[in-house]
Amino acid sequence: MTLSKDRRRLYTVDRGIRAFFLTVWTAAVALVALFAAFTWLVRQAYPVEFPQVFGQNLFLVMFVAAFFMIGAAICLSIYAVVHTHRLLGSAYRIHEALKQMKAGVKADPVVLRDGDYFRDIAADVNELRERLQPAGQR
Numbered sequence: 001m002t003l004s005k006d007r008r009r010l011y012t013v014d015r016g017i018r019a020f021f022l023t024v025w026t027a028a029v030a031l032v033a034l035f036a037a038f039t040w041l042v043r044q045a046y047p048v049e050f051p052q053v054f055g056q057n058l059f060l061v062m063f064v065a066a067f068f069m070i071g072a073a074i075c076l077s078i079y080a081v082v083h084t085h086r087l088l089g090s091a092y093r094i095h096e097a098l099k100q101m102k103a104g105v106k107a108d109p110v111v112l113r114d115g116d117y118f119r120d121i122a123a124d125v126n127e128l129r130e131r132l133q134p135a136g137q138r
Contacts, residue, residue, distance in 0.1 A: 086115055090117050093111070094121060101128070107129045
C-alpha cells in the first residue's frame with residue numbers, strides 16, 4: 001500500500017519514539033557543544049599562558065572534562081539500549097504473532113511489558129487474532 005504524499009504528511013510515528021530519538025540526538029549534540037564551549041572558553045581566558053596557569057592542574061582539569069564526557073556517553077548509551085529494547089521487543093512480539101497467524105496456527109496473544117511501544121498496534125493484532133480464530137480455538 002502506497003500512501004500519497006499528502007497522506008504521508010498526516011501519518012505520524014508513535015510520539016514517544018519520536019521524542020526519545022529527538023532527546024538522544026539533542027543530548028549528544030549538547031554534549032559535544034558543551035565540551036567545545038568549555039575548551040574555547042579556557043583558551044580565550046588563557047590564550048598563551050594556558051599550560052603555565054594550570055601548571056600541574058592542567059591534567060586534573062582535562063581529566064574532569066574527560067570523565068564528564070565519558071560518564072555522559074555511558075548514560076546516553078544505557079538510555080538508548082533501554083529504549084531500543086522497548087521498541088524492538090514489542091515489534092518482535094507483534095511480528096511473531098503475525099507469522100503464527102499467517103501460518104494458520106493458533107497465535108499466542110501479543111503481551112507487551114510496561115513501557116513498551118506500539119501498544120495500540122498490539123491491541124489491533126490481538127483483536128485480529130480473535131476474529132481469525134474459530135470460537136473453539138480461542
